[in-house]
Amino acid sequence: MADPPLLSVRNIEVRFGGLVAVAGVSFELRAGEICALIGPNGAGKTTLFNAVSGNVVPDAGSIRFRGEEIAGLTPHEISALGGRRTFQNGGLFPELTALENVLVGLHVQVGSGFLGLLFGSSSARAEVAATERARELLWLMGIGHLAEQKAGELSGGQQRMVEIVRALATNPLLLLLDEPAVGLSPTARQQLAVVIRNLARTRNVGILLIEHAIELVMSVADRVIVLNEGRKVADAPPEEVRADRAVLEAYLGHA
Ligand SMILES: Nc1ncnc2c1ncn2[C@@H]1O[C@H](COP(=O)(O)OP(=O)(O)OP(=O)(O)O)[C@@H](O)[C@H]1O
Numbered sequence: 001m002a003d004p005p006l007l008s009v010r011n012i013e014v015r016f017g018g019l020v021a022v023a024g025v026s027f028e029l030r031a032g033e034i035c036a037l038i039g040p041n042g043a044g045k046t047t048l049f050n051a052v053s054g055n056v057v058p059d060a061g062s063i064r065f066r067g068e069e070i071a072g073l074t075p076h077e078i079s080a081l082g083g084r085r086t087f088q089n090g091g092l093f094p095e096l097t098a099l100e101n102v103l104v105g106l107h108v109q110v111g112s113g114f115l116g117l118l119f120g121s122s123s124a125r126a127e128v129a130a131t132e133r134a135r136e137l138l139w140l141m142g143i144g145h146l147a148e149q150k151a152g153e154l155s156g157g158q159q160r161m162v163e164i165v166r167a168l169a170t171n172p173l174l175l176l177l178d179e180p181a182v183g184l185s186p187t188a189r190q191q192l193a194v195v196i197r198n199l200a201r202t203r204n205v206g207i208l209l210i211e212h213a214i215e216l217v218m219s220v221a222d223r224v225i226v227l228n229e230g231r232k233v234a235d236a237p238p239e240e241v242r243a244d245r246a247v248l249e250a251y252l253g254h255a
Pocket residue numbers: 016019021039040041042043044045046047048088
């Protein structure tokens with residue numbers, strides 16, 4: 001039998017009072033697949049992410065991660081299983097340096113174990129290894145020279161990169177990126193596209209990408225899911241979605 005999909009979302013519904021933000025959305029994501037989630041403002045993209053990452057408890061439906069039900073688990077529990085995300089509006093500690101911000105993300109794995117408390121020395125070695133890896137990733141994303149700067153003093157685009165490095169540093173199986181290209185220069189966007197593709201192709205990470213930068217979507221996504229008013233209106237390869245009438249209407253209807 002084939003492996004279960006990395007992520008299987010079934011009939012997810014999220015309500016805020018009388019508002020149905022996500023109205024019965026289903027989709028699957030395989031390991032190594034890059035899937036973009038697009039749609040007009042307020043379509044429910046971030047809310048759907050929140051449900052998958054545990055930041056919102058869905059009112060109905062099922063979310064399976066490697067075959068295991070995760071709907072209603074905490075973000076911490078989901079990240080321990082290998083699901084990581086970035087936030088649309090940052091989420092860095094402004095007073096900590098870029099490097100420290102990445103390490104904070106890693107401590108979920110490195111420092112949380114009871115064994116780490118018992119065996120201080122191996123924990124210290126893990127710390128050194130984590131710091132090296134964090135630096136390496138910062139360089140890889142083109143911001144190695146900013147490692148010691150306070151996150152709050154970085155430009156919007158640089159903060160974005162730090163956030164992405166923080167998510168990557170944990171070797172996630174599933175990566176959720178909420179508008180990662182906002183505030184990035186064209187060069188940084190290209191770097192980001194390369195990193196996203198490499199993660200999927202060489203490390204088999206499944207990637208869900210919310211993005212308004214359509215050229216990035218078209219250049220990296222294997223599949224594009226379109227949401228409109230909480231519903232899925234398309235789920236197809238990028239070139240098909242580009243020509244889809246329902247998609248055009250979803251955008252033009254809100255222009
Ligand atoms: N915490 C909340 N409480 C109440 N309503 C919310 C909450 N979060 C989102 N909403 C509403 O749910 C709907 C979907 O919002 P969501 O943020 O998921 O949209 P989005 O597709 O991410 O939009 P954008 O492209 O602007 O980021 C919107 O009508 C929004 O106002």
